[in-house]
């Protein structure tokens with residue numbers, strides 16, 4: 001069982017900062033604020049200080065280590081698979097073999113292990129992954145890491161449904177033949193094409209879930225919007241219908257349009273699944289400033305959607321939102337600017353409204 005670390009030593013500065021910035025509180029207010037600050041996670045407790053050279057260096061290092069690790073299975077095996085596996089295992093002449101499917105699932109699982117390790121370090125308040133800055137400075141969430149990770153990994157509407165889709169389409173030979181080929185390494189242009197097309201289709205389905213009808217929204221996407229201040233573990237927390245319409249249908253269409261080999265499919269799969277998790281993080285990532293600059297999805301961009309509902313329908317990129325006029329920059333969202341008061345504990349909504 002993982003328990004939240006003791007943040008006592010990190011609380012002095014923000015407590016003082018809050019006390020200086022806020023109007024003179026009553027005894028009750030002060031007691032309540034003290035109680036709040038006592039439970040703050042490291043990201044909020046550390047919010048008052050400036051970014052140092054150490055933070056920037058560690059953030060850059062974490063970025064340069066994490067993303068290749070997310071891609072580690074296709075990167076390592078694309079040139080070595082002949083030495084590792086018997087040729088009969090990847091010979092396509094007699095139909096689909098399970099090796100490509102198993103490696104694809106392994107690629108996502110290994111990427112997920114590294115993402116969970118990275119997020120665990122941040123949850124504990126580690127300085128080795130860059131400075132911790134909350135996406136929503138006025139609210140905080142405290143949770144047990146092991147429980148949250150266990151719930152995340154066992155959600156049937158998440159990895160299980162997607163894994164089932166991948167297994168069926170692979171073994172029933174529903175993928176274009178190029179996907180069964182082990183020839184050539186990762187084709188990065190095709191990986192980018194898959195990510196862009198998948199995000200475009202997901203944008204359309206996501207917007208449809210919000211706008212087609214209240215009944216459709218409630219039956220599909222509403223459970224995911226219980227989280228107006230999401231954590232990384234809320235990425236696949238929704239419903240079967242939500243995962244089917246927003247992930248599985250776009251995946252089926254994407255593979256029918258972009259024909260790539262097994263290594264590219266693997267790279268696309270692990271980037272897609274793990275990036276979807278990372279944009280739900282409650283803290284900014286060290287690479288977010290760069291992603292923001294080139295229109296790639298960040299945690300702040302996606303938190304805008306969870307907070308305001310009718311902006312930022314895209315997940316991996318903000319291009320489709322910008323083209324369709326639904327993009328809202330996090331800097332322009334009032335709730336994402338500090339109100340100089342002690343942050344309050346986030347409360348789950350009974351049910352959110354359609355906007």
Ligand SMILES: [Zn+2]
Nearest residue numbers: 224235280302
């Ligand atoms: Zn979300």
Ligand SMILES: [Zn+2]
Nearest residue numbers: 206210221305
């Ligand atoms: Zn939504």
